[in-house]
Amino acid sequence: MGRYKRKTEGPSWSREALNEAVEAFRSGRMSGYAAASTFSIPRKTIMDHVTGRRGQKSLSLGRPPVFKYETEKMIAKCLHVMEKNGFGLTRTEFLDIVKGYVKQNDLKTPLNDGTPGKDWFSSFKKRYKL
Structure with a gap:
């Protein structure tokens, strides 16, 4: 489990409701005050x-992810296959593989030296139920 706890739950309205409110104002159907109270x-x-x-800017709160969703999903799928066939990895081995992947594909990441930390690893495990 990561050391960081989310302090906010995000907005109480949905993205669709916001888009509807903006469109209602732009089309002249509602004033800003009416749209605010309605939505x-x-x-x-x-x-x-x-x-x-x-x-x-983003569909999620907080920082942008280190890897694209598709990349993370591919890594998780490979790990699930390895796990199913009895090949477990330690955290260090896993992080070395990720570092090699970053270097091999010449990805630009905010990671120090291309190596994810313990918090990233624990969050990754939590996201993909590893």
């Missing part, structure tokens, strides 16, 4: 999205 979204948030001051 239960702060008026400032709606206006920031209308004016382009703030866009929807």
Whole structure:
């Protein structure tokens, strides 16, 4: 388990509701105040999205992931196959494989020397139920 705990749960509204509120304002069907009360979204948030001051950058909260979703899914699938066939890996062996993958594919990552840390590893295991 990682050492970090999420402090926020994210917005109480959905992305679809925000898009509907922005569209309702842009089309002139509702004022900013009416859209805010109808969709239960702060008026400032709606206006920031209308004016382009703030866009929807990511589907998740927090930092962007180190690897693309497809890459992580492929690594997890390989690990599941290895595990099913009786080839377990230690954390160090796994991190060495990931480091080799980063170096071999010349990926740009925010990792120190291309090596993921203990927190990344524990979060990876949790995400893919390893």
